[in-house]
Amino acid sequence: MTDRNRPSLSRTLDVAWPGSLVVCAILALTAPMPFPPVLVPDFVLMLVFLAAAFREEVFPVWLCFALGLLVDLLGSTPVGLHALVYLMAHGFAASQRRYLDWVLFLWGGFALVAGGAGTLRWALVSLYHETWLHPEPQMINTLISILVFPLISQPFQRLIGGERYA
Amino acid sequence: MEDHPRRIGEMLDEGLRTAARAARRMAYVGFALLAFGFVLVGKIDARLVDHVRALIADITAPALDVFSYPLSVADDLLQDLKGFSNLREENRRLREENARLTQLRLAAHRLQQENASLRRLMRFDPGPVTRSISTRVIADTGGVFARSVMVHVGKAHGLRRGLAVIGSTGLVGRVQSLGKEAARVLLITDLNSKVPVAIGEGRLRAIMAGKNRPYPALEFFTSERAPTLGALVVTSGDGGVFHPGLPIGVVQAAEAGGWQVRPFVDWNLLDYVRIVDYGDEPSVDLALEQEAPP
Numbered sequence A: 001m002t003d004r005n006r007p008s009l010s011r012t013l014d015v016a017w018p019g020s021l022v023v024c025a026i027l028a029l030t031a032p033m034p035f036p037p038v039l040v041p042d043f044v045l046m047l048v049f050l051a052a053a054f055r056e057e058v059f060p061v062w063l064c065f066a067l068g069l070l071v072d073l074l075g076s077t078p079v080g081l082h083a084l085v086y087l088m089a090h091g092f093a094a095s096q097r098r099y100l101d102w103v104l105f106l107w108g109g110f111a112l113v114a115g116g117a118g119t120l121r122w123a124l125v126s127l128y129h130e131t132w133l134h135p136e137p138q139m140i141n142t143l144i145s146i147l148v149f150p151l152i153s154q155p156f157q158r159l160i161g162g163e164r165y166a
Numbered sequence B: 001m002e003d004h005p006r007r008i009g010e011m012l013d014e015g016l017r018t019a020a021r022a023a024r025r026m027a028y029v030g031f032a033l034l035a036f037g038f039v040l041v042g043k044i045d046a047r048l049v050d051h052v053r054a055l056i057a058d059i060t061a062p063a064l065d066v067f068s069y070p071l072s073v074a075d076d077l078l079q080d081l082k083g084f085s086n087l088r089e090e091n092r093r094l095r096e097e098n099a100r101l102t103q104l105r106l107a108a109h110r111l112q113q114e115n116a117s118l119r120r121l122m123r124f125d126p127g128p129v130t131r132s133i134s135t136r137v138i139a140d141t142g143g144v145f146a147r148s149v150m151v152h153v154g155k156a157h158g159l160r161r162g163l164a165v166i167g168s169t170g171l172v173g174r175v176q177s178l179g180k181e182a183a184r185v186l187l188i189t190d191l192n193s194k195v196p197v198a199i200g201e202g203r204l205r206a207i208m209a210g211k212n213r214p215y216p217a218l219e220f221f222t223s224e225r226a227p228t229l230g231a232l233v234v235t236s237g238d239g240g241v242f243h244p245g246l247p248i249g250v251v252q253a254a255e256a257g258g259w260q261v262r263p264f265v266d267w268n269l270l271d272y273v274r275i276v277d278y279g280d281e282p283s284v285d286l287a288l289e290q291e292a293p294p
Helices: A009-029 A043-054 A061-074 A081-095 A103-129 A136-159 B003-044 B046-085 B087-122 B286-291
Strands: B131-140 B148-151 B164-166 B171-178 B183-187 B194-199 B204-209 B217-219 B232-235 B247-253 B259-263 B272-277
Touching (some): A009 A043, A009 A061, A009 B046, A043 A081, A043 A136, A061 B003, A081 B003, A103 A136, B003 B046, B046 B087, B046 B131, B046 B148, B046 B171, B046 B183, B148 B171, B148 B272, B194 B247
Antiparallel strands (some): B131 B148, B148 B183, B164 B171, B164 B272, B194 B204, B232 B247, B247 B259
16 A cells, blocks of 8 residues: 555545635635625635646545535525536636646636636526526626635635645 | 557556546536536425525534624624724714603603503504514625525524514514524515515505615505605515514615615624514513523
8 A cells, every 4th residue: 555545634634625625615705794795706716716726636526516506505596506607617627727837827717717607607597587687796796806816816726735736 | 569568558548548538527517417407496496495505504504603703703893993983972972862862761651651541441452462582693695696694593493484684773684494593584685575665654655676786676656656755664564574664764766767775774784683573472582582491
């Protein structure tokens, strides 16, 4: 048995860390804030994107799906919507990981994912409620998320242990 | 000859890699279909989703309580600091208010006595007695496209669906779904919220409809009369949705034309709410029930 295959506490923690971190972020971000939720950047999407790009081996598709369901069940969006959004982010980040080492490409990649996620959310929630909702709140939230991403992508990447794999 | 086994190995590796790529693609497609299936199930059977959500709320409520606590403390601290900065002004305002309230208390006492004697005279049945419980908001479960919050009280504390939820200044919403230990509150600003209201002294009837924006719209007026700007909006009690007379806000003109309500509640300071039961059960304060030993 090699060192890599031998189960140890530190390896178990390392494997469970990105998923646990996203769960904590989901719970912490549902806390009532003293400002409108539209102004809170989508930190969970950022973490999912970075975990899929740099720690895919410990952040599998099924975990991504389960985290999406948790977000929907805790929130008020149709159950399955965030599972779809995070699957899309995971698929993009995992398939383009070789280009995402470059900071500008990482930002551009996230901008594409955030744009796609926002459009999917708006379209699916509108279809679900059978009325076209105002897209402005989602557009504002997406824009804020894209603008904030470069400021916190490095700390987040370090937090999930991504810098060792980048 | 030596190259032969190596080429077989490379071909095997290539085959395995292709199979792994195909399996990954299948996993994405499979989970995406499953997620879409969940969306459809949620659309067809909303009660099932409500039930699962209530279960998740029960499981996560203690963790949400912990996560929301530091922010709540920080917010209280900030409010205290703001209060310190204008302590002198606040003191003067409170003295004035105290003098005004003393006058009002005397008037209320006189009216209460008058009311009691009139009730005795008319053999008036006062109807059911109000029960209520105060609780802290532990989660904002709304997000970009919905307006709802979670509180850490549920069926175990005597709550039921549809109860009115009020803040310190006015109506906040109603209990939407219930777990044993936690409940979701649909805010009056949510797209799915429709509240029958009465406006001003003329009791003009209308429906207050949430639009996912800070100010709900006024629709379906029962009269041609236009509401007065600044008129008080209260629940009308029509349809038995809410107890009549709960204050909501005041009328203001909407930017896009029409009328809307400026709620008394400050949505950014929604820390504590009171859930009120106007049902026909005996008078027991739910807060006292909660503290009583089992």
